[in-house]
Amino acid sequence: MSYPSWVRQHLAALRALLVLTAVCGVAYPLAVFAVAQAPGLQSRAGGSTVSLRGRTVGSALIGQSFTGRGGTPLRQYFQSRPSEAGSGYDPTSTAASNLGPEDIVDTLPGPETAAAGESARLSLLTRVCSRSKAVGALEGVSGARPFCTTGGVGAVLAVFGRRAADGTVPHPTRVVSLNEEQGVVKAPFIAAYRGVPVEPARPGANYADGLVVAVRGGAPADPAVPADAVTASGSGLDPHISPAYAALQTGRVARARGVTPGQVKRLVQASTDGRDLGFMGEPRVNVLRLNIALDRKYPVRG
Template sequence: MARLPRWVSQHLAALRALLVLTAVTGILYPLAVLAVAQLPGLDHKAEGSLVYDEDGAVVGSSLLGQSFTDEDGNAIAAYFQSRPSMAAGENGDYDPLVSGASNLGPESVVDALPDPALGWDGDELATKSLLTQVCERSYAIGEREGVDGSRPYCTESGAGAVGAVLGVFYAEGTTGDVVRVVSLNEACDAVAAPFLAEYEGVPVECAVYGEDYAAAIVTPVEGDASGEPAVPADAVTASGSGLDPHISPEYAELQTARVAAERGASTEDVEALVEEHTTGRFLGFMGDPAVNVVELNLALDSVFPAGDEAGPVG
């Protein structure tokens, strides 16, 4: 019997390998993983770690955060609030498909101020720096929870708060005497006066829309706020994915009194519920303790109903 040409044998061997690997990796392996995922103790996670209300309806996943805000984006007082998220819309909607961070880093400290005729909502080119966003959130949360919302490098300004950042002009570019100082995040149309009257003996000016301050040396001002703010860091910054359902025990503690008052429960009872939904460090030494806000708020609705006006989880 004549042997097949060498090139035909090589192609047949490659075809056999393709068929075998397709069967193993494309059919057998996925089926094996699926079977293991259905074992007791693993099936809940395999199905998405879904959480249900008392009626058995799916209201979310313990792996994905949610917004507990009204249609105007304001926090619902009867619920513990999650971390800030790019997935949370201004109208209270929460879209987990919008996963990701803001791409703003630690050097994002200078705002792109809006056209005074359009304002922040109307000027698409205007952007708030990460620092200003953190400052705004901190002061807003402080007001909501009845604590001091100040933190280093932030200052109250106009109707809110901004990053306390100066643009310092020197006589010789980056050295020499200070000849001019501008509060870069405080627009003249928004403030009566900058947060500092003078810097190194030079009067501080407010920022004028459209003026170029690129030659200035960006100089954040720490201020006299405590280095350990009452508002925790996770309350004012988003997670890397923007979908984290967890907050720190410190942020949960900050909200306990408000939630207890809205629910008509004692602070001690709400604290106990928070403790039940607090997980420790992974393997005892990795990560930090965390509170799952979705599960906690669902438990609150079950144990201490707040009424229809609060709105259900999910």
């Protein structure tokens, strides 16, 4: 029996729909599910969940915070690296700050915008500086970093005056510390720059005409606080920290749990993964697994 061309076209489309539905909507998902149940893959397919005392406490693939009320770090736990995913380690809002190394100037809101509830936008440099200061205070080491003030903000100046051919300002007429707010700091991080007194920034003021100068300061090139302690990962969900950051925290955790640093160090080594395939990436420590191992072997006596 011969059908009109438009009927044949619709029948062909219907057959294609049924075949693709069976293959892509039924066969393929079932095949993927079957492969995921293979030994060695089942845990990963199930989210790599980690349990403690019969209760799921997280995933080995997604980081989390170990803080108390108000975001205060719990001293008995190793701390994860910072996260820019939502309010921190939010798997539904995985993201990075998207700020680059040239983002060094904070935006201080003026009186009108502050009254409207707008807060300051912190530059990447100030975020790194403030985190380094906080980690240093927690671990009992210097949080000093190049281009950071002792107050934990970026050491950045706006230098005004006639510019030379090379773009510099050899004879400044005015100098402003861009990331130190007037009325918040008692005095700028340096008193003078090339003989000109340094003044703090006024919120809402426009300093775009000034030459932006970052001041390195006297901090060591290799700070005591590792880089992963002050920078977030690209996903914001990284469950690992570097062995250097773990080593920095070992003494604090040992004191909080009443054990020796050597006992904690052995657990750190057991929770350290090597390079993938022996040559890709860097060694790393899974924070959740390490903290669970601590709770199991050296629980905090309450």
